[in-house]
Amino acid sequence: MSQTIPHTQLSSEPEVSCSSCAACCCQLEVLLFGDSGVPPRYIDTDQWGGEVMRRLDDGWCVALDRDSMRCTIYEVRPLICREFELGAVECLEQRRGIAGAYR
Numbered sequence: 001m002s003q004t005i006p007h008t009q010l011s012s013e014p015e016v017s018c019s020s021c022a023a024c025c026c027q028l029e030v031l032l033f034g035d036s037g038v039p040p041r042y043i044d045t046d047q048w049g050g051e052v053m054r055r056l057d058d059g060w061c062v063a064l065d066r067d068s069m070r071c072t073i074y075e076v077r078p079l080i081c082r083e084f085e086l087g088a089v090e091c092l093e094q095r096r097g098i099a100g101a102y103r
């Protein structure tokens, strides 16, 4: 979070920064691959028996602070969250998906 990438790398995005984003990617399913450190109360089991981050009825990850829109377990966040790349295709798609949230 709180990174920025050069404007020139993006054709139509004014700026891509987590600080100007509604944490869109924290609505995605997050599979846990033996991730240690995630508090058990934040973990659910999916229909195939895999461990995932628990999500609220509205889709947001339970570890997201809804006031600050920041991860409350940032230091021990899952591998998928660590590897989700700011400015990558998936990030831009998520931002567009709920664009109204940060206009």
Ligand code: SF4
Pocket (backbone or CB within 6 Å): 001, 016, 017, 018, 019, 021, 022, 023, 024, 025, 026, 084, 085, 086, 087, 091, 092, 094, 095
């Ligand atoms: S969707 Fe992209 S800009 Fe938004 S919080 Fe996730 S990584 Fe950051």
Ligand code: SF4
Pocket (backbone or CB within 6 Å): 025, 026, 027, 030, 053, 061, 062, 063, 064, 065, 070, 071, 072, 073, 074, 077, 078, 081
């Ligand atoms: S663990 Fe943190 S970074 Fe990962 S989806 Fe949940 S709130 Fe977002």
